[in-house]
Amino acid sequence: MSGARLPSHLKFLCVVCPNGCDLVVAVEGTSPPKVLEVTGHRCPRGVDYAVSEVERPLRSIASSVRVRGGEMSLASVRTDRPIPLESVFGVMEEIRRCVAEAPVRIGDVLLENPAGTGCRILATRNVEHLEKRGCQRG
Numbered sequence: 001m002s003g004a005r006l007p008s009h010l011k012f013l014c015v016v017c018p019n020g021c022d023l024v025v026a027v028e029g030t031s032p033p034k035v036l037e038v039t040g041h042r043c044p045r046g047v048d049y050a051v052s053e054v055e056r057p058l059r060s061i062a063s064s065v066r067v068r069g070g071e072m073s074l075a076s077v078r079t080d081r082p083i084p085l086e087s088v089f090g091v092m093e094e095i096r097r098c099v100a101e102a103p104v105r106i107g108d109v110l111l112e113n114p115a116g117t118g119c120r121i122l123a124t125r126n127v128e129h130l131e132k133r134g135c136q137r138g
Ligand code: SF4
Pocket: 014, 015, 016, 017, 018, 019, 020, 021, 040, 041, 042, 043, 044, 045, 046, 047
């Protein structure tokens, strides 16, 4: 009997397009894990997706940042690029601590390089200054 380790097999859905292929991925259990073979894909993008998910999983974040002095207390935000999965918690923590000053415009950079990821946190909603929408007295 050989002492070689058998690869483990992971099964997951490819979400790159609506076909939703069921991927079976043979993985060598090293750290970080390495993809040995991908089956079940209908196109090469499935292989790229499987390798990325196993060897360097990335995620985009959509969340909200508190706004001081705005007509609304929160502005929705997102990362400008996918970040490593292991950095999500640290980035979310910085987003949670961030307070932006109104007005906030879509595309404003509210955080630079959170958790050392190199990404930027961009506003995806306008929040006007409170005074601009104040009561009118007649
Ligand atoms: S493997 Fe290709 S065809 Fe299948 S879901 Fe992924 S991108 Fe779509």
